[in-house]
Amino acid sequence: MYGDMKAAFLQGAGVDPARMKAVLLAIVFAAIFLVAGFIAQQLAEAYGDGLLDKSDLYQALITICVLLLVIFSFLAWL
Known part of the structure; x- marks a missing residue:
C-alpha cells in the first residue's frame, strides 16, 4: 500500500x-x-542591562537547551 502511495505522490x-x-x-x-x-x-541583553543575575541566566539557558534536546529528539524520531 505504501509503495502505491509513494509512486502516486512521486x-x-x-x-x-x-x-x-x-x-x-x-x-x-x-x-x-x-x-x-x-x-x-x-537573555544576553537582559544580563548585560542588569535585569538578570548569573543564576537566572544559567537557569534560562539550561532550560532552553533541555527544551531543544526534547524537540530535536522528537523530530528525529519522526
Missing part, C-alpha cells in the same frame, strides 16, 4: 517523499535554531 508532485521529508525537517530545525538564538540574544 508522479503527481514530481518529488520523492523521503527527500521532501528531509527538506521539511531541515527547515523546521533551522526555524527552531533561529527562535532559540533570538531567545538567547534577549
Whole structure:
C-alpha cells in the first residue's frame, strides 16, 4: 500500500517523499535554531542591562537547551 502511495505522490508532485521529508525537517530545525538564538540574544541583553543575575541566566539557558534536546529528539524520531 505504501509503495502505491509513494509512486502516486512521486508522479503527481514530481518529488520523492523521503527527500521532501528531509527538506521539511531541515527547515523546521533551522526555524527552531533561529527562535532559540533570538531567545538567547534577549537573555544576553537582559544580563548585560542588569535585569538578570548569573543564576537566572544559567537557569534560562539550561532550560532552553533541555527544551531543544526534547524537540530535536522528537523530530528525529519522526
